[in-house]
Amino acid sequence: MQEETTRRSNADRRRETRSALLAAARECFVSKGFAGTGTPELVAAAGMTRGALYHHFADKTDLFRAVLRAEAEAVAAAIRAAAPPGSDIVEALLSGADAYFAAMKAPGRARLLLVEGPAVLGPSEIAVLDDETGGATLREALTALNIAAPVPETARMLSAMFDSAALAIADGADPALYRTALGHLLTALARQ
Amino acid sequence: MQEETTRRSNADRRRETRSALLAAARECFVSKGFAGTGTPELVAAAGMTRGALYHHFADKTDLFRAVLRAEAEAVAAAIRAAAPPGSDIVEALLSGADAYFAAMKAPGRARLLLVEGPAVLGPSEIAVLDDETGGATLREALTALNIAAPVPETARMLSAMFDSAALAIADGADPALYRTALGHLLTALARQ
DNA sequence: GAAATAAACATACAGGCTGTATGTATGCAA
DNA sequence: TTGCATACATACAGCCTGTATGTTTATTTC
CATH class of the missing domain: 1.10.357 (Tetracycline Repressor; domain 2)
Incomplete structure (x- = not known):
């Protein structure tokens, strides 16, 4: 056993964080609207940081588009x-x-x-x-x-x-x- | 002759600045959308200050409503x-x-x-x-x-x-x- | 298998915007 | 003319967005 955190391939990491961001974004956008949702709150709901968001999506609008x-x-x-x-x-x-x-x-x-x-x-x-x-x-x-x-x-x-x-x-x-x-x-x- | 600025009644001032704000807001909201329009730019287009805006309207959304x-x-x-x-x-x-x-x-x-x-x-x-x-x-x-x-x-x-x-x-x-x-x-x- | 490279994040920062709080000048009323 | 209310103007605090930079982990290359 190497560490407590499971060792994941890049493809896995990518897929998992993307879907986590998408799910949290959907939830937030539905409950508070696009303008009413801040990225800090959004990534917190996804258990991620804003860095992950802007790594996977060009901006907040691009995430909405996805x-x-x-x-x-x-x-x-x-x-x-x-x-x-x-x-x-x-x-x-x-x-x-x-x-x-x-x-x-x-x-x-x-x-x-x-x-x-x-x-x-x-x-x-x-x-x-x-x-x-x-x-x-x-x-x-x-x-x-x-x-x-x-x-x-x-x-x-x-x-x-x-x-x-x-x-x-x-x-x-x-x-x-x-x-x-x-x-x-x-x-x-x-x-x- | 008192001053260069015309002396106006309160009712006149109120009506004129309100309509100036409404006209500028319409213009900005049409050309850049509600989210894309900032209040500084909006009041500048109306020849007013943000103070006038928030005196006449509760917030940006309230102006949009008007x-x-x-x-x-x-x-x-x-x-x-x-x-x-x-x-x-x-x-x-x-x-x-x-x-x-x-x-x-x-x-x-x-x-x-x-x-x-x-x-x-x-x-x-x-x-x-x-x-x-x-x-x-x-x-x-x-x-x-x-x-x-x-x-x-x-x-x-x-x-x-x-x-x-x-x-x-x-x-x-x-x-x-x-x-x-x-x-x-x-x-x-x-x-x- | 070790070094180099690239991917996947995390953190820090610079501007801008919103709403509020406070200050000032002008019209109005007694 | 004195006091008050209205109509603003200015200053400030907080938040948010996008970017720039740093760090860790996987992947490739020799």
């Missing part, structure tokens, strides 16, 4: 996992929305992705994440529906609808109400 | 001024949307109200402003349409649609595309 990426990836994975077997497009959209709402129920996730994110990183950078999360799929579905309305604009607005519903649901609203409201809107749109 | 209130009031006034004479509800909604889009084209206003506001003041405080701006009117219109979908949830999601369209248009997107997309969605919803 947290958001992880959240967006988790949402995208959840939606992919709930891939619908049926062929009806409206139904596929609705089940996709369900998966989205469920994924966005993770504590603080809606606030991170939909409120803090656009303000800290700018709407344009968030738009990229949105696109990976489900924006492209949404546009494909609308194209398949052969609607008369312009697809990109309709997709963008529908996406905003999903987001506002997700925020409300994560805030305690009844998902069933938003689901039926969405169902009416989408079937009305498809029938046109 | 700026947002003015913006929201301007939008509400623009929408009220464009009150439609016709009786068709869908058409009234669309012309209301047009007025909203036009009002939100004021430089930086969309970013202030839709991006920075929710992050700085919290979504709940912004919801109040939204309601005064047009949320209540929207719910009344939906009720009059006698739609099958639940009204409050539908109104909330439609409001989010308007917001995302306003943000896109303020960012340079073609208003006509969003207008037709909205027209299709609203008429489809009304026909149900």
Whole structure:
């Protein structure tokens, strides 16, 4: 036995401290917001020092960006996992929305992705994440529906609808109400 | 002749410095964001000192709140001024949307109200402003349409649609595309 | 396997910003 | 004109961010 502290490879150290920082950052950003979280408090929660933070991330914003990426990836994975077997497009959209709402129920996730994110990183950078999360799929579905309305604009607005519903649901609203409201809107749109 | 500086009443001084601070704050918050704007730079742009700022406002956030209130009031006034004479509800909604889009084209206003506001003041405080701006009117219109979908949830999601369209248009997107997309969605919803 | 190098941190420091406390001048009221 | 309140201006304490520098541990090279 060499020492009490376990001997770790550089790759291990790197991975472990990074994930510790990310977890603590997520926790702090959710509970106190990006501006309300100081790096001293953040690294203390992670059991690290500010030196480790600035070794792994360019600055506080870069750490925030990494947290958001992880959240967006988790949402995208959840939606992919709930891939619908049926062929009806409206139904596929609705089940996709369900998966989205469920994924966005993770504590603080809606606030991170939909409120803090656009303000800290700018709407344009968030738009990229949105696109990976489900924006492209949404546009494909609308194209398949052969609607008369312009697809990109309709997709963008529908996406905003999903987001506002997700925020409300994560805030305690009844998902069933938003689901039926969405169902009416989408079937009305498809029938046109 | 007493002095070179004009002699002003307290009420005048108060009003003038307040509006100078509000104008400079709006300018700075738009160009550099809330977090990116420091109070020293802000008061310099207003030709004032930090003492004046903290005499008139509780803190930087309170000044931001005052700026947002003015913006929201301007939008509400623009929408009220464009009150439609016709009786068709869908058409009234669309012309209301047009007025909203036009009002939100004021430089930086969309970013202030839709991006920075929710992050700085919290979504709940912004919801109040939204309601005064047009949320209540929207719910009344939906009720009059006698739609099958639940009204409050539908109104909330439609409001989010308007917001995302306003943000896109303020960012340079073609208003006509969003207008037709909205027209299709609203008429489809009304026909149900 | 020993020296050299690089990675992964830890510590120290320099600026800037926020909010408050205190000081001053001007309008107002009795 | 005397006292008071308002409207500021200045000074200060604390915190936070990003960088620069130091130290330890792993990895590579000879």
